[in-house]
Amino acid sequence: MSAFDHLQVFTAMHASPHAQLELSAQLGDGLAAALWSNRNDARDYQAPSHHTLSCYIADGTGTFRRQKPADKGAPDKLCIMPAGHESNWIVNGEIRLAHLYVGEAQFALGCTRLLDREPREMQLHEATFLDDPQQAVRFRQLVALNWAEPGERLLTNSLAHAIIDHAVLHQTGRREGLRVKGGLAPHQRRQLVDYIEASLDQPLTLGELALRCNLSEYHFARMFRASFGLPPHQYVLARRLHRACQLLRVGHMALGQVALACGFASASHFSNRFRQALGATPGEYRAAFGG
Structure with a gap:
């Protein structure tokens, strides 16, 4: 296919x-x-x-x-x-x-x-x-x-x-005439966005995020997807990769340091995830932008 x-x-x-x-x-x-x-x-x-x-x-x-x-x-x-x-x-x-x-x-x-x-x-x-x-x-x-x-x-x-x-x-x-039901309250969504952005260098678990909203993991995952349009793990990974791209385009931080700064357990894990998302290694990405 x-x-x-x-x-x-x-x-x-x-x-x-x-x-x-x-x-x-x-x-x-x-x-x-x-x-x-x-x-x-x-x-x-x-x-x-x-x-x-x-x-x-x-x-x-x-x-x-x-x-x-x-x-x-x-x-x-x-x-x-x-x-x-x-x-x-x-x-x-x-x-x-x-x-x-x-x-x-x-x-x-x-x-x-x-x-x-x-x-x-x-x-x-x-x-x-x-x-x-x-x-x-x-x-x-x-x-x-x-x-x-x-x-x-x-x-x-x-x-x-x-x-x-x-x-x-x-x-x-x-959207006109839309009545939104379910999902997270606006203040919960904003708090989560801020917390995730501030914690991208840390291991973030579903349980930890759910606890911040006083919800079970099951209900939190459903409500997060309703409010964010994608599952928690996919959102967090997208934000980690976005941060990584920013760091790779500016400065000369070692790839291992970039990996840790974006919450990846190792440089190899970071490289694998980066390649899956963008079709290239972090080093190739940096080279493309003249880093």
Whole structure:
């Protein structure tokens, strides 16, 4: 099974006899990107389970959504297709576009870290032919990199995160008419975020986190997932790796020290987890950013 088979927008494009896949890569952290060329086509995306951010790299002036034929694309126009939404597209003439595929876990982490909101309360707004010069520049930088070269592919991960963070900050809002039930109280969620950030260099157990909320481990795990959008262990690991990336990009701390500062039991454990998430070792990551 291909690593892209679960990405419905990717598979819908790949099924077209008119679309040509120029580049594709898993960028780590559950992110993936693809560069497509297409012409004289019609594509339907049926409620994908992932978010898709796209940028028109060239042409696209004959591309429109079936429901809005008067609105046409153009180079540097951006489209946001949130998870669960349906869209229908007509391509007249040629188009070259980049896709960034974003899993719900990455969106959830962004909502918690950047907005201090529960991910289930928030929604990525659908947008068609959006003008956003900063995002367009990031997309063009992304497609200019060599995705097959390990060092440059790591730079695409950083750019992808910048694109996601920008979208979370500028294209995300509260879900209308939503009545949230269950989960942790807002003050518990904030206290946990602060405590985890301050304790990333320490071993954190489910029991310890549950105790801070006066809950059993079972109920805490359920309520944490409801409020954070992912399980406690996955959230903590993501924050450890985020901290590690920050330390690797700046300064010259030894890899063993980075491992300990981020709560990993050993340098080998750190390296294994880092490679699983980003597809490269910590040393390769540091080298890619000139450290």
